[in-house]
Amino acid sequence: MSFSMTGYGQSALQYGGYKVEIEIKSVNHRYCEVVLRMPREWTCFEDVLRRTVQQYVKRGRVDIYMNKEAELEHVAFATLNHSAVKAYMQAVDILHDQYGLEGKLTVRDILSLPDVLHSPDHQPSADEADMEAWGEVLQEGLRKALENLKSMRFKEGLHLAQDVEQRLHRLQVLHDEMVALAPHVVEEHRMRLRQRLTELQDYSLSLDDHKLSMEIALFADRSNIDEELIRMQSHLKQCKDLFLSGESIGRKLDFLIQEMNREINTIGSKANYLPLVNRVVEMKAELEKIREQAANIE
Structure with a gap:
């Protein structure tokens, strides 16, 4: 809630x-x-x-x-405490004469001041x-x-929660798309690298498939985003579970947003693949909107 x-x-x-x-x-x-x-x-x-x-x-x-x-x-059957009234009026004069403050006490103002009225029996x-x-x-x-x-x-919290949940759903969709795109990163790099080497080849030397495979293997290791995607999925699930709990969720949600933003930044730095980069940008935009809404959730 x-x-x-x-x-x-x-x-x-x-x-x-x-x-x-x-x-x-x-x-x-x-x-x-x-x-x-x-x-x-x-x-x-x-x-x-x-x-x-x-x-x-x-x-x-x-x-x-x-x-x-x-x-x-109550006022009709009460008596004035004249000494208190005089003290208040003198205080007004001092504020006016010594400090140059403008304004006057009205009857309502005076009657609302402490100790101005006494009950009939002076109790x-x-x-x-x-x-x-x-x-x-x-x-x-x-x-x-x-x-x-x-x-x-x-009532205001319901509107905020609905908006955040819709954006979390969009993040889930983007995450699933990134999971599907991740295996294509290495193959895309292999094709680009081979094409570039072919363009530079003057046929005086033959392509070394072994060295090419090593280069691709190093790239695959550097660009692997499986761990980030797994952690991102875990954070998304925790966010959804928060809205089903009856606890105060604002601080926990803020923490999870920070963690998801960190994972997305890491994915963006690793993934040298335009379809993935486009989704990273969209996810960061959605996270920023969630952060703005979460700032007002208890």
Whole structure:
């Protein structure tokens, strides 16, 4: 099963008079990198949230944005913390006067800031009084967003897998053609060598069949590509098996592509035969396209 490393997911839920919104974006990355952006009072949950993400994502950079907004009903029955509001406003003035920054705080901005609102009985807010419950809420919302992310990555991964499998099939066809062409390399060289010697022959000397046979035998040894073709077939089979497994395949696929590219380069350097060279060029083009797609597979 293959997943794309590119995806998006979100979720929203209500708790304790707040609306909690979670947004996740993922892109290509060699390893699994999780970046969490959340209100300061939630940083104590960072480790457990990170482990939750790693249950869904094995590879890729994952950016998670978590935010909360007070609901209108909650705001209506809450009282302002005037000292906190004044402190925020003073901070805005300092940013404007000393640093030349432009912009003003809106009512929504102020109400969303920490410690601006008190409940009517001036008890600690829900995120302070019941941190364990908040942790469960955040994990629930994160899992919903991750399920949406996983669904999108799966759909995108199907398209990538179909394209790669088609190109692997084309590589298999080219490989089979090269297996059929390989025995003709030596015979082709024998004919060219004899024809060239005949053209250069002034009939003052006779052709030495023994030396000619030795030369052809040396060429046959240098141009033999049986081992490369066997290894290439093995790599193709492993690539096909990867897509049937339920594991993360991106890194293994990337490694096999490198190995196949190495075998193809060796075949190209050995095979002094135009039909084989043409197929080497086509195989390298297909491998490069597979590499581009594999760069986005988890």
